[in-house]
Amino acid sequence: MSKFLRGLIIAACGALISVPALAAGDAANGEKVFKKCVACHAVGEGARNKVGPHLNDVFGRVAGGLEDFKYSKAMLAAGEAGLVWDEATMAEYFASPRTMIKGTRMAFAGLKKESEIVDVLAYLAGYSEAAASDQPAEQSSAGPAQETAEAASVAPAPPTSSTRDGGVFGLGRVATAEEIAAWDIDVRPDGKGLPPGKGTVADGEPIYAEQCAFCHGDFGEGAGRWPVLAGGHDTLADERPEKTIGSYWPYLSTVYDYIRRAMPYGNARSLSDDDVYALTAYMLYLNDIVDDEDFELSNENFTEIRLPNEENFIPDGRAEEPHFAADREPCMKDCKPGTAEIVMRARILDVTPGDADDGGAGVGAVD
Numbered sequence: 001m002s003k004f005l006r007g008l009i010i011a012a013c014g015a016l017i018s019v020p021a022l023a024a025g026d027a028a029n030g031e032k033v034f035k036k037c038v039a040c041h042a043v044g045e046g047a048r049n050k051v052g053p054h055l056n057d058v059f060g061r062v063a064g065g066l067e068d069f070k071y072s073k074a075m076l077a078a079g080e081a082g083l084v085w086d087e088a089t090m091a092e093y094f095a096s097p098r099t100m101i102k103g104t105r106m107a108f109a110g111l112k113k114e115s116e117i118v119d120v121l122a123y124l125a126g127y128s129e130a131a132a133s134d135q136p137a138e139q140s141s142a143g144p145a146q147e148t149a150e151a152a153s154v155a156p157a158p159p160t161s162s163t164r165d166g167g168v169f170g171l172g173r174v175a176t177a178e179e180i181a182a183w184d185i186d187v188r189p190d191g192k193g194l195p196p197g198k199g200t201v202a203d204g205e206p207i208y209a210e211q212c213a214f215c216h217g218d219f220g221e222g223a224g225r226w227p228v229l230a231g232g233h234d235t236l237a238d239e240r241p242e243k244t245i246g247s248y249w250p251y252l253s254t255v256y257d258y259i260r261r262a263m264p265y266g267n268a269r270s271l272s273d274d275d276v277y278a279l280t281a282y283m284l285y286l287n288d289i290v291d292d293e294d295f296e297l298s299n300e301n302f303t304e305i306r307l308p309n310e311e312n313f314i315p316d317g318r319a320e321e322p323h324f325a326a327d328r329e330p331c332m333k334d335c336k337p338g339t340a341e342i343v344m345r346a347r348i349l350d351v352t353p354g355d356a357d358d359g360g361a362g363v364g365a366v367d
């Protein structure tokens, strides 16, 4: 890679990450870390391009170098400027893709721990010819790398604010208040659980374009077979209804909760609360529920917004219906008058097509 670009990258990343040693990585752990990547990347025999390029022989690949993958302009430019993937450049990229390559289409916030980075590099190296032959040379750059390896192998300190009482089974420990707070993020239709924050349609648009559109389409129409997020009005009675936020979902709280909890796919929980407000506002805009780009959604005005299909969802009132409300003891014995009689057998009722033994018997035939 050119010295110039390298200098830029290092300046951009500051002292964020020292060069890790490939030898220090644990490929088995790396396979687990790679779970964060599999939504978008395949590696190994028969690996094909998915949302992201396949990663076989990525070591030594010029950035953006696969012929049959449509890279961002930013990635192609980095390749033209001389960026080649090796452990140092990938370590920088994985730590913060968008810091290193502004405008990259890889919607991934980055791996926070250096140990994750070295491990995933070791895993990827197993699928790269170039990495296998490079390895001895790596030893020469052992200085700072060695420190990284040591730092990475130190086990994290056990949490201090918890007790180790082990409960009935003598296992685990009591969750800390912080752990419970991190887990307890559900939002209810009445607004309970919403974090303070705000965001406008206009704030949401660039986040959507960068992190969501390549799966969900520029207008929420869904790219390929990824889910559709907008449109589908008046299709609910059709044979193939298009169920979107605008056409089907009853409550905006589900939109907020879903995005916050699960999106972007493959990098869940990477968005700030304000980003989620902005994206939720943008969903309203894509679904024609608001039409002003300056519309700002916040925890204050959230419950004022109603989705068009809300009224078609009715409370489950069965307990109050006369039949159920009669409050009878359920019948457990001799419930049907007369002698019980077998009228059909489950074998035949089964939806799986029967074999010759069934005699092609139709549903309802008595065996």
Ligand code: HEC
Residues within 6 Å of the ligand: 033, 034, 036, 037, 038, 039, 040, 041, 051, 052, 053, 055, 058, 061, 062, 063, 064, 065, 066, 070, 071, 072, 073, 074, 075, 076, 085, 090, 094, 103, 104, 105, 106, 107, 108, 111, 120, 264, 265, 266, 267
């Ligand atoms: C949400 C999808 C997504 C996730 C998750 C993701 N990537 Fe990517 N990745 C991409 C896309 C898209 C590109 C192409 C980027 C561009 O063109 O700017 C890319 C590019 C790359 C490249 C450059 C390859 C080349 O041919 O130039 C590498 C290496 C890479 N990703 C590794 C990883 C690793 C390792 C992880 C997990 C720690 C990961 N990615 C997570 C989508 C993703």
Ligand code: HEC
Residues within 6 Å of the ligand: 039, 040, 051, 107, 207, 208, 211, 212, 213, 214, 215, 216, 226, 227, 228, 229, 243, 244, 245, 255, 258, 259, 263, 264, 265, 266, 279
């Ligand atoms: C790598 C592809 C990908 C990316 C990027 C992505 N999504 Fe998704 N999204 C999915 C998939 C797959 C589902 C369906 C998941 C399921 O059903 O389990 C989904 C579901 C959703 C849904 C629920 C749709 C429905 O009707 O069930 C919403 C809302 C959503 N995504 C919003 C977003 C937002 C906002 C972003 C950007 C911050 C984003 N997604 C980024 C793949 C993606």
